[in-house]
Amino acid sequence: MPDDHAMDEAQRTPLFALHESLKARMAPFAGWALPIQYPSGILREHAAAREAAALFDVSHMGQAFLRPKSGKLKGAMLALETLAPVSVAGLAEGRQRYGLFTSPEGGILDDFMFANLGDALFIVVNAARREHDFGHLRAHLSDACELEELTDRALIALQGPKAEAAMMALGARVGEMRFMDVAETALAGVPCLVSRSGYTGEDGFEISLPADRAEGVAEALLEQPGVAPAGLGARDSLRLEAGLCLYGSDIDETTSPVEAGLPWAIQKIRRRGGAREGGFPGAERILEELESGPARLRVGLLPEGRAPMRAPTPVFASEDAAEPIGTVVSGAFGPTLGGPMAMAYVPTDHATPGTRLYGEVRGKRLPAQVASLPFVPHQYKR
Template identity: 60%
Template sequence: MLAPDDRKSLKRTPLYDLHVSLGGKMVPFAGYDMPVQYPAGVLKEHLHTRASAGLFDVSHMGQLRLRPKSGKVEDSARALERLVPQDIVAIAEGRQRYAQFTNADGGILDDLMVANFGDHLFLVVNAACKDADEAHLRANLADACEIESLADRALIALQGPKAESALAKLCAAAPAMKFMDAGPHEVAGIKCFVSRSGYTGEDGFEISVPAADAERLAQMLLQNPDVMPIGLGARDSLRLEAGLCLYGHDIDTATTPVEAALEWSVQKSRRTGGARAGGFPGADKILTHFDHGASRRRVGLRPEGRAPVREGALLFADQAGGEPIGKVSSGGFGPSLNAPIAMGYVPTALSALGTKLFAEVRGQKLPLTVAAMPFVKNTYKR
């Protein structure tokens, strides 16, 4: 438990009072006081999101605007390509793309979403990294972009198969949006930025809303009987079932996109020939991994039995022991599967589906199998 003085140092999102009124159990997360669960509990919140619609407060995330000094959004896109291995120029207006900031060794400084709003780029970055990300942008892109932190905005996510019908009651544009569409839209008469995306593997939306309007909008969404408030606990189990990386756990400054099995996120224009290949931090190492493979790889893991295998558990090739060959990066119980699941890093030679491995849990070597991800099929609206 945090001492009262320590808790006072935590930041609060614009929805803090709403969380408390709804019975949220508040815990420290990335410097914020956040709800880990509500009275329904993590299991019910998780299953409700898979069956209906869950409302998440993700206002602790960083929101940034990159406005081109030239007036041409393509110039902001080209500038951002100095820092990420993705093709930002090719993001059409009204669309967004997943990206990573990389360092000189090819490691991941943070992962982020980048949207093209026509006259500027809109970025969403991780809470724990947002100050460093903003400084990184200012240090490297100030010649081409006006960089604005949108600290006066909240961010809420509406996820699940009934997310569209719930949001459609307040936003006429919602049903026509496809996965990774993004742009300015009115929601209940409030000027918002809406993307059809999320972190659960389910269809859904993320809504950037002025902080002053956030609680009113959340209350309107929660008036729908299909919508339940969801805390950090279920957010984590949902993203694990979806096989999605959590920064600082599954990816970090010592992990390249290829090691992390994120090759799909690096477009061909940035990695093979042509004038725009390379040119981002760590390009030599990352492109070598593309050409020749990396020595290790993130994989899905299905433990046998019922015991969860948690983050940090050492992995072995042999039940008899020997040297560990890898480590679990995320692990827990998958409520949708009624079984434990995990992700971890293993030598590429041991990364094939069906490979038998062992995890050390409380002094015992428990068997598990390299498995396909996502563990639960995604339902994105293509």
């Protein structure tokens, strides 16, 4: 049951009244009151995203513009590269990319999304790290950039194979957009900043729009065929089936991008031999791990029974091993997968798909197989 005091103290998104009218079960998350599920239940909400379209309220995420003080966006892009091991300056206008803030020790301070709008970068960060991330940017980039935190914007995500049709029925010009494209368009007559992205593994859109117009737009979307409201429960099962990391669970300051299986997020130009090699916090460790490999890796696990292996289930190399070799960081039942799934960190020599490991659940060693990620194939529009 949600903590009543925490709920009273939690901030409300612009869609709070809509969630209540739809009889959502609300709970505090990262300081915000958010829907966990609606009366239809998590399984149906999950299925809506896979088969039709699911609408999520993600207004708790932090949104900001990063603008160059010089007037040239390239300067702001290169400045952001001093905090993240990704190619910011190589991002074309109208495109979005996944990024990571790293620590001097090579750990992950947060993951975030950034888009090139031509005259500014649009940045979206995790709610629980919002204050940290924006403070981090101001502390290190204030000479080159101005950070404008957007406190009057909502953010909603429409995910699933019918998302495009629902958007276009309300006048949004999104038919030509591909995965990670970003564009300004009108949705139900409201100016919006739309990216073709999301965190479910499905095709879909994330929509930044004025807070005072969000409820009307959300209601208009929910009136479209196949669109259903969905909460954090379905969002978590969808992202886990898609093999996507949740900050604070699967990645944090103790994990490096390479350990986390995120080397794809570090473009060649930032690696050894690249034109803009290194120059980011933790570069020595991260570049070494990219070349020589890390000591441990994030892997998928498929328990052989029906019992889920949730965090922090200890993982053992054998049924009778004395000490664990790893730990489950996320685990749940996969509705599309039709069985339990988990992600864990294990030594690299135990990370090959097909390797049999054991999770200790309620005092019993239960077998699981290391599996390739994602558990359910992504359906992005390329």
